[in-house]
Amino acid sequence: MSNLKLLARSLGLSITTVSRALDGYSDVAPATRERVQAAAQAMNYRPNPAARSLRRRRAEAVAVTLPTEPGRFGPPIFLNMLAACGQRLAEDGLDLMLLPTAGRAGEMDTYRRLLDGRRADAVIVVRTRLDDERVGFLKERGIPFVTHGRTARSEEHAFIDGDGEAGFRDAARQLAASGHQRIAHIAAPQDLTFAHLRRKGWLAALDEAGSPDRLEYTAQPTEAGGYEATQWLLRQDTPPTALLCATDSMAIGALSALKERGFTAGREIAVIGHDNLPSAAFTDPPLSSMEIAAPDVGRQLAEMLIARLGGRDGRELQTILPVRQVPRATHGPAN
Amino acid sequence: MSNLKLLARSLGLSITTVSRALDGYSDVAPATRERVQAAAQAMNYRPNPAARSLRRRRAEAVAVTLPTEPGRFGPPIFLNMLAACGQRLAEDGLDLMLLPTAGRAGEMDTYRRLLDGRRADAVIVVRTRLDDERVGFLKERGIPFVTHGRTARSEEHAFIDGDGEAGFRDAARQLAASGHQRIAHIAAPQDLTFAHLRRKGWLAALDEAGSPDRLEYTAQPTEAGGYEATQWLLRQDTPPTALLCATDSMAIGALSALKERGFTAGREIAVIGHDNLPSAAFTDPPLSSMEIAAPDVGRQLAEMLIARLGGRDGRELQTILPVRQVPRATHGPAN
DNA sequence: TTGACTTCCCAAAACGTTTTGGAGATCTAA
DNA sequence: TTAGATCTCCAAAACGTTTTGGGAAGTCAA
Numbered sequence: 001m002s003n004l005k006l007l008a009r010s011l012g013l014s015i016t017t018v019s020r021a022l023d024g025y026s027d028v029a030p031a032t033r034e035r036v037q038a039a040a041q042a043m044n045y046r047p048n049p050a051a052r053s054l055r056r057r058r059a060e061a062v063a064v065t066l067p068t069e070p071g072r073f074g075p076p077i078f079l080n081m082l083a084a085c086g087q088r089l090a091e092d093g094l095d096l097m098l099l100p101t102a103g104r105a106g107e108m109d110t111y112r113r114l115l116d117g118r119r120a121d122a123v124i125v126v127r128t129r130l131d132d133e134r135v136g137f138l139k140e141r142g143i144p145f146v147t148h149g150r151t152a153r154s155e156e157h158a159f160i161d162g163d164g165e166a167g168f169r170d171a172a173r174q175l176a177a178s179g180h181q182r183i184a185h186i187a188a189p190q191d192l193t194f195a196h197l198r199r200k201g202w203l204a205a206l207d208e209a210g211s212p213d214r215l216e217y218t219a220q221p222t223e224a225g226g227y228e229a230t231q232w233l234l235r236q237d238t239p240p241t242a243l244l245c246a247t248d249s250m251a252i253g254a255l256s257a258l259k260e261r262g263f264t265a266g267r268e269i270a271v272i273g274h275d276n277l278p279s280a281a282f283t284d285p286p287l288s289s290m291e292i293a294a295p296d297v298g299r300q301l302a303e304m305l306i307a308r309l310g311g312r313d314g315r316e317l318q319t320i321l322p323v324r325q326v327p328r329a330t331h332g333p334a335n
Numbered sequence: 336m337s338n339l340k341l342l343a344r345s346l347g348l349s350i351t352t353v354s355r356a357l358d359g360y361s362d363v364a365p366a367t368r369e370r371v372q373a374a375a376q377a378m379n380y381r382p383n384p385a386a387r388s389l390r391r392r393r394a395e396a397v398a399v400t401l402p403t404e405p406g407r408f409g410p411p412i413f414l415n416m417l418a419a420c421g422q423r424l425a426e427d428g429l430d431l432m433l434l435p436t437a438g439r440a441g442e443m444d445t446y447r448r449l450l451d452g453r454r455a456d457a458v459i460v461v462r463t464r465l466d467d468e469r470v471g472f473l474k475e476r477g478i479p480f481v482t483h484g485r486t487a488r489s490e491e492h493a494f495i496d497g498d499g500e501a502g503f504r505d506a507a508r509q510l511a512a513s514g515h516q517r518i519a520h521i522a523a524p525q526d527l528t529f530a531h532l533r534r535k536g537w538l539a540a541l542d543e544a545g546s547p548d549r550l551e552y553t554a555q556p557t558e559a560g561g562y563e564a565t566q567w568l569l570r571q572d573t574p575p576t577a578l579l580c581a582t583d584s585m586a587i588g589a590l591s592a593l594k595e596r597g598f599t600a601g602r603e604i605a606v607i608g609h610d611n612l613p614s615a616a617f618t619d620p621p622l623s624s625m626e627i628a629a630p631d632v633g634r635q636l637a638e639m640l641i642a643r644l645g646g647r648d649g650r651e652l653q654t655i656l657p658v659r660q661v662p663r664a665t666h667g668p669a670n
Numbered sequence: 671t672t673g674a675c676t677t678c679c680c681a682a683a684a685c686g687t688t689t690t691g692g693a694g695a696t697c698t699a700a
Numbered sequence: 701t702t703a704g705a706t707c708t709c710c711a712a713a714a715c716g717t718t719t720t721g722g723g724a725a726g727t728c729a730a
Contacts (some may be wrong), residue, residue, distance in 0.1 A: 003716055014680045019718065029678060046452040050388035051523065054685045055727035059385065061432075068418040079414045087435040094452065097396075100422040117381040223617040249614065256617040259424040279584070280593040282558040284619050297404040338686055349710045354688065364708060386686035389715045 002043045011039055022047075039087065051178040061095040062305055063120035064111055068100045076274070079128075081148075084298025085124070085305075092306050116142055124148060128159075129191045145299060145310035146317065148195045157305050158203065158317035162292035164194055164204075166243060167323030168201030169270050171290060174325075175242045176209040176226065178335035180270060184215035184240030195221070198246050198274065210329050213315055215240050219250070226253025234261055238322050242333050248273035248280050248289055255283055255330070266332035274327045295323035303305035337378045346374055349552070356511075357382075362656030370452060387578035396430040397640055398455035400445055402437045405574070412610070416483075419633025420459070427641050429456075439616055444658050445471065450476055461485060461594065462547075463494075464526045481652070484528045491653035497627035498617050499529055499609065502658030503579060506607050506625060509660075510577045514669035515605060519550035519575030521564040521585050533581050550575050554585070559661065561588025571595055576604060576669045583608035583615050583624055600642040601667035611661045620664035628659040 008015045013036070021028045021036035031254075038047075042275065043198035054060050056185070066081065087098035097120060099218045101110040113118055121144070125134050127148035135153055138145045147159040175183050188195035206214065217232050220227030226245055233240055249301065251273030258265050265271045265284050273280065278293035294300070304317045343350045348371070355361045363371075374380075388394050399417065419610040421431035422609060446469060449455055456479070463484035470488055473480045482494040484635050510518050520537045523530035523562035534551070541549065552567050554560030561580055565588065568575055580586035586608030592601050600606045601620045611626035615642065629635070639652045 001708085005716075013583060015718085016680055016682095017678085020679090023718085027678060034679080044451055046448065048389070048716050049452055049454055050394065051387035052718080054383070054389050054687085054715090055717045055719085057685070066414070066418045066421070068415070068422050079401070079417075080403070082414075082433060083401045083435040086401075086433045087403050087437065090435065096435075098417060098421045098431045098433055100431075102422065112382070116379055117384055119384055162384050203615065208666065223614050237633040252614050252617050256619065256621075259619050279558050279587050279614060282587050284591065284594050286591075293690090340686075350687085351689085351710055351712095352708080355709090358688085367708080383686050386715090387688080389685090389717085390687045392691085439730070563714065 002045050003048065003211075004045075007036070007039055007043060007045055010043070011036060011130050032187055057118075058121045059119055060093055061097050061120045062122045062124060063097040063099045064112055064124040064126060065107060065114075066100040067103050067104065068109065070100060070262075077277075081298040081301070084296060085302040086298075088299045088302030090307065094277070094306070094309075096114065108133065111137055115143055122146075122309055124301065124305065128193045130193050130196055131191070133194075136229075144305070144314070146304045146308060146314075148301060150197070156315065158308055158314035160297060160301050160304060160319045160321070161194075162321050163323050165197040165201035165204070167290045167325070168198045169205045170323075170325060171200075171204050172205030172244055173208065174226075175244070175270055175272070175331065176205060176211065177321075180242040181211065181334070182240040183198065183211070183217060183242040184213075185231050185242060186226055186233070186243055186245040187216055187218040187256060188221040188225070188246040189218060193280075194220075194245050202244050213238075221247045222251055223249050223253035223256070226250030226258045228253070230254040230257035241250070241333075243269060243271045245271065245273045248275040248277040248287060251287055251289070252279070252283060253276075259284075264306055266330040268333055270334065271325060271330040274323075279327065280326075283330075288328045288331035289326045290323050291326055292321045294321045297321065306333065338381050338383065339380075340526070341378055342371070342374055342378060345378070346371060384469060391454070392453075393399045393431035393456045394454055395428055396432050397424055397457045398432040398434045398449055399434050399461060400434040400442060400449075402439065402442070403437060411508075412612075416633040416636070419458060419631060420637045421633075423634045423637030424640070427481075429641070442657075443468065446472055450478055458642065459636065460557040463528045465528050465531055467528075473501070476479065479640070479649075480648075481639045481643060483632075483636060486528055486531070489535070490652070491650065493649035495627055495632060495636050495639060495644055495654045495656070496529075497656050498658050500532040502534045502625045504540045504610065505536075505658075506666075507537050507540030508543065509540070509581055510579070510605055510607070510666065510669075511540060511546065514548065515577040516544070516592065517548050517550060517573060517575040518577040518579060519548075519552070519568050521550055521561055521568070521578055521580040521589060522553040523556040523560075523581040524553060530581050537579050546572075548575075552601065556582045556585055558584050558588035558591070561585030562592045564591035565589040569593075569598075574604075577666075578604060578606045580608045583610040583612040583622060586622055586624070586665075587612075587614070587618060590622065594619075601665040606665040607668055609658075615661075616663065618665075622665045624664035625658050626661055626663045627656045629656045632656065 004015045004018055018036050021033045023271040089096050101107040125147040128147045128151050130152045135151050147276045150159050150161045153257050161286045172183055187199050189198050217229040219229045241255050251271050254271050257264050271290045276289040280287040281287045339350045339353055339547045342564040343353045355373050356368045424431050444636045458480040463482045463486050465487045467486045470486050485494050485496045507518055523532050525531050552564040578589050586606050588610040589606050590600050598604050611624040615622040615624045
């Protein structure tokens with residue numbers, strides 16, 4: 001609506017001075033600065049973002065890519081995390097763009113378009129895989145980025161992640177301590193980093209306990225996946241006494257399969273999930289779970305991004321958040 | 336990376352001609368156009384979006400505002416809808432921006448900043464309320480917008496919505512037809528349009544059935560809300576025989592409360608929700624629900640937005656999508 | 671009084687596109 | 701042959717900012 005030229009004219013000043021007054025440069029007299037600020041306020045002036053980006057040669061925006069295809073996207077709280085992240089970014093004048101991609105194939109295309117066109121100054125990478133080509137691409141191009149979840153090359157870049165490995169180790173330890181002999185793992189596809197780490201934690205606890213069994217089944221991280229996995233596990237010669245599920249969604253599927261076979265979770269068979277979904281407290285029986293012990297992952301993510309844009313080295317920006325157990329009714333005793 | 340000036344120089348043409356060749360103007364010779372296109376391809380040219388917006392005086396972006404506060408945001412599939420929407424927008428070169436707002440108070444502020452700064456050409460309004468100040472504001476400013484969910488002023492603007500009223504009327508009818516006498520409604524806050532319409536459908540069916548009872552309880556659209564509502568309803572002198580819940584999340588809470596009191600949903604008491612959440616098929620018993628009978632709400636939303644940006648009148652862009660019942664185990668008979 | 675320093679301000683040049691208003695050829699019709 | 705049409709192309713002016721490189725007063729020290 002109103003621009004610098006209008007503002008300057010109405011004040012009898014030059015565009016330069018108005019611009020510098022608003023940007024807080026020191027070479028403008030205090031009285032002038034106040035006059036300018038008042039006028040800007042009165043005329044409801046906001047710098048035109050396109051002009052500013054053009055001149056500054058940055059987009060003042062951060063992009064997050066979302067796969068559209070596989071039906072469901074991550075845990076339901078994910079959108080809240082993005083919103084919190086966006087809010088923090090907005091405090092620094094950065095927009096958050098949603099870049100949907102058509103499946104994994106289209107992902108790299110989307111990245112190329114994004115970066116060739118300079119539509120974003122930095123990128124948030126979600127749903128990280130252990131071997132994630134996106135990381136290589138972004139490093140090569142020199143675009144700042146933060147991953148939500150680690151990768152095999154984590155030591156080289158900024159990331160934020162929950163300590164799923166410790167969480168699953170602790171949970172499996174507790175199950176073992178309470179007498180469980182056959183603690184099965186319902187795994188998510190192992191190319192996903194979070195799935196790999198959670199399985200690793202489970203394995204570590206089994207090693208500690210000297211347990212020889214390695215009962216596991218990998219499925220999609222959905223209710224249907226957990227259901228399918230549980231059915232398979234129950235069909236084995238020596239079925240498990242505990243199910244450690246990669247996600248709550250899978251655990252909910254597991255509960256359903258158990259019920260169908262006449263088992264009561266938390267009595268005959270223990271079940272523990274991860275994410276502490278809102279609905280976890282309302283399953284039957286209420287689902288024992290675990291969650292990242294931080295209320296503001298989104299905000300932290302944003303702050304890492306801002307630090308990265310400010311030139312901080314990605315290797316200094318690596319956060320692993322503790323995971324807290326949320327015991328409810330389904331982790332019940334074996335003996 | 337590369338720009339029009341470079342391209343033009345390498346081709347021995349003027350910037351004007353290169354620009355017009357790529358934009359498909361008719362006043363450029365076919366041979367020249369091909370030469371230009373080939374060079375653009377080879378040099379990996381993409382128009383600088385900031386420069387383009389500056390000159391064209393539009394942002395080439397669409398914004399959606401998200402409240403960050405109240406913990407959970409809408410049904411989990413919401414993010415998928417946004418992703419689908421963003422994908423369709425991208426086909427027309429439009430970016431999708433996420434604009435988080437700090438609670439309802441900050442919402443109008445965010446809108447003002449957004450529009451004063453011309454950061455977006457159009458807006459998606461979600462979580463519509465019956466009396467929604469955002470609609471008035473956007474109409475006044477003349478910014479194209481589409482609401483996801485109706486408002487009290489729906490006839491004046493573009494919207495897309497499911498026919499929750501018919502869905503709840505049908506569900507309540509079926510319950511009545513199978514002998515239920517006291518069909519209670521677990522309502523979401525009535526300022527939200529979807530909640531109002533679903534309640535209206537329930538009321539209509541009760542009227543048809545000549546049922547005098549109006550047993551209802553309003554709570555937050557979460558599992559906890561449904562739980563609380565059910566507890567209250569069961570404490571009444573003549574408890575309901577059926578619970579029609581505004582959302583599946585509430586229905587899941589209801590199932591939990593019923594179980595706690597020793598009831599089996601689908602036998603003593605029927606329960607029906609709305610949204611057909613992925614987990615609805617895995618509750619115990621599996622939850623009867625309903626859902627919008629369209630796979631591509633997000634894409635349709637995007638297309639309405641594009642039509643709106645193309646100058647189409649909002650009154651011609653109003654879609655009410657049918658709602659389909661998804662019967663499972665909990666809508667069981669009364670008699 | 672002079673020279674050096676401050677303090678406060680500004681003109682003009684970018685940034686990379688789109689669009690306006692032609693201009694020079696070439697062709698067509700009389 | 702000439703007047704118009706038709707094809708191709710282009711120079712230059714925006715769009716609204718930020719930033720560079722001063723410049724004109726005023727101040728201070730000698």
